[in-house]
Amino acid sequence: MKYKDYYAILGVAHSAGDEEIKKAYRRLARKYHPDVSKEPNAKERFQEVAEAYETLKDKGKRAAYDGLGSHRAGQDFQPPPDWQQRFHASGMDDLGGIDLSDLFASLGARGGHGFRGGEIRMPGEDYEVTVHLSLEEAMRGTEVALELTVREIAKDGRVVRAPKSIRARIPPGVTDGQKLRLRGKGGAGINGGRDGDLYLNIALRPHPLFRASGHDLYLDVPVAPWEAALGAEIEIPTLAGRVALKIPAGSKAGQRLRLAGKGLPNPHGTAGNLYAVLSVAVPSVLTDRERRLFEELRGASSFNPRGHFAQ
Amino acid sequence: MDYDLIRFTEFESASGLTRVEIVELVEHGVFVPAGKTVDEWAFHESALAVARVAARLRADFDLPPESLALLLAYRERMLELEQRVRELECLLPR
Numbered sequence: 399m400k401y402k403d404y405y406a407i408l409g410v411a412h413s414a415g416d417e418e419i420k421k422a423y424r425r426l427a428r429k430y431h432p433d434v435s436k437e438p439n440a441k442e443r444f445q446e447v448a449e450a451y452e453t454l455k456d457k458g459k460r461a462a463y464d465g466l467g468s469h470r471a472g473q474d475f476q477p478p479p480d481w482q483q484r485f486h487a488s489g490m491d492d493l494g495g496i497d498l499s500d501l502f503a504s505l506g507a508r509g510g511h512g513f514r515g516g517e518i519r520m521p522g523e524d525y526e527v528t529v530h531l532s533l534e535e536a537m538r539g540t541e542v543a544l545e546l547t548v549r550e551i552a553k554d555g556r557v558v559r560a561p562k563s564i565r566a567r568i569p570p571g572v573t574d575g576q577k578l579r580l581r582g583k584g585g586a587g588i589n590g591g592r593d594g595d596l597y598l599n600i601a602l603r604p605h606p607l608f609r610a611s612g613h614d615l616y617l618d619v620p621v622a623p624w625e626a627a628l629g630a631e632i633e634i635p636t637l638a639g640r641v642a643l644k645i646p647a648g649s650k651a652g653q654r655l656r657l658a659g660k661g662l663p664n665p666h667g668t669a670g671n672l673y674a675v676l677s678v679a680v681p682s683v684l685t686d687r688e689r690r691l692f693e694e695l696r697g698a699s700s701f702n703p704r705g706h707f708a709q
Numbered sequence: 710m711d712y713d714l715i716r717f718t719e720f721e722s723a724s725g726l727t728r729v730e731i732v733e734l735v736e737h738g739v740f741v742p743a744g745k746t747v748d749e750w751a752f753h754e755s756a757l758a759v760a761r762v763a764a765r766l767r768a769d770f771d772l773p774p775e776s777l778a779l780l781l782a783y784r785e786r787m788l789e790l791e792q793r794v795r796e797l798e799c800l801l802p803r
Contacts, residue, residue, distance in 0.1 A: 424770070427769050427770060428770075431765075431766070431769060431770075433762045433765055433766060433784070434766075434784070448769065521722060524723075524725075524761075577758045579723075579754070579757065592722060595723060597761075609798070609799040610799075611792070611795045611796045611799045612792070614796075614799075616799035616800065618802050618803060652800070654800070673799075675799075675800055675802065677802050
C-alpha cells in the first residue's frame with residue numbers, strides 16, 4: 399500500500415484542530431474545485447484534497463490514519479501488526495494492492511452503514527470520463543471503447559476496484575463540452591439500488607482547418623486581392639467534401655460568408671453553419687510583371703483605405 | 710445531451726440533490742420544470758448537468774440553496790461569456 403500524507407496535502411500540521419482542517423479544505427476546494435477552477439490539474443488536486451479531508455474530518459478515520467504512522471508520501475508501507483484489530487478492519491488481510499482511499503472508504507462503510515448486513519439500498523457510483531473525438535467523428539457519430547476502473551463493494555464489505563469495459567455510441571453532432579449520459583453504465587448498485595450512470599464529457603480535438611463553436615464551424619479562407627476586389631467563385635473544403643463558394647466583389651478581410659447547414663448536425667435534425675472567414679493574402683515575392691501591374695494600379699486608383707482617419 | 714424530459718424521481722436520484730433542495734432551486738429559478746404540480750414535474754435532461762454541479766458544490770462547500778442559486782447564476786453567465794469568447798476566437802485568423 400502506498401502512503402499518502404493527508405496532512406501535507408491539506409497543508410496543515412499533524413496537531414491541527416478540526417476547525418483548522420476545515421479552513422484548509424475550504425481554501426483548497428475553492429482553488430481546485432473542478433466546477434469552478436481553471437487550474438490545469440484541478441480535478442486531480444481536488445480529488446486528493448477531498449480524500450484527505452474525508453479522512454481527517456472524521457475522528458475515527460483520523461485516529462485510524464494516524465495509527466498507520468508517518469511515512470514518506472508514495473512510500474510502500476504496511477500498517478502496524480495490531481492496526482486491523484484496533485480499528486475494526488478485520489477480514490482485510492491482504493492490503494498490498496489496496497489504495498489508501500479505498501481502505502478508509504471501507505472503514506466508513508463498515509462503521510457507518512454496515513454494507514455487510516445487506517439491508518441498505520444504495521445507488522451505484524456515477525462516473526465521468528472525457529472522450530476525445532475528431533471533428534469528423536463528431537459529425538458522423540462513432541463508437542468508443544472505454545476501459546474504466548470502478549469501485550465496488552465486495553461481499554466481505556471491502557471496497558474493491560474492478561475493471562469495466564464499455565462500448566458507447568456517440569450520436570452524430572456532439573459538441574465540445576457536451577455531456578452524454580449513459581443510464582446504468584456506472585458502478586453497480588448495492589442491495590438492489592439502481593446502477594450508477596456514466597457521463598461522457600465530449601472534448602473535440604483541434605482540427606488543422608476548422609474551428610468549432612457549438613454546431614457552427616469556422617474556416618479561414620485566404621483570397622487574392624483581385625478575388626476580393628472583383629469577386630470570384632472558389633472551392634473550399636467542408637467536413638462533407640468540397641463545395642463552391644462565391645466571393646462577392648468588394649469583400650473585406652475578416653468578413654464572414656455563411657454556408658447554411660454545412661456545420662455539425664444538431665439534435666433538431668438540422669445542422670449548424672460553416673462560416674468562411676476571409677483574409678486577403680498577398681504574394682510575398684512579386685514577379686516583375688506583377689510588380690508593374692500593382693504599381694500601375696496604385697497610380698490609377700483613388701481608393702484610400704484610411705480615408706476615415708481624416709474625418 | 711439529448712432533449713428528453715426526465716421525471717422528478719429520476720432527476721432526484723441522478724442529480725444527487727434531495728427533493729427539498731430541488732424544490733428550493735426551482736423556487737430560486739435555477740430549474741424550470743414542465744408540469745403544473747410538483748408531482749407532475751419533469752425536467753429537461755440538459756438541466757441534469759447543472760443539477761449535478763449543484764449537488765457537488767453543495768456537498769463540497771456546504772452551501773445553502775440561496776447561495777447555490779446565486780453561484781449557479783454566476784456560473785451560467787461565465788459559461789455564456791466563455792462561449793462568446795470561443796466564437797470571437799473562431800473569427801481570428803490562425
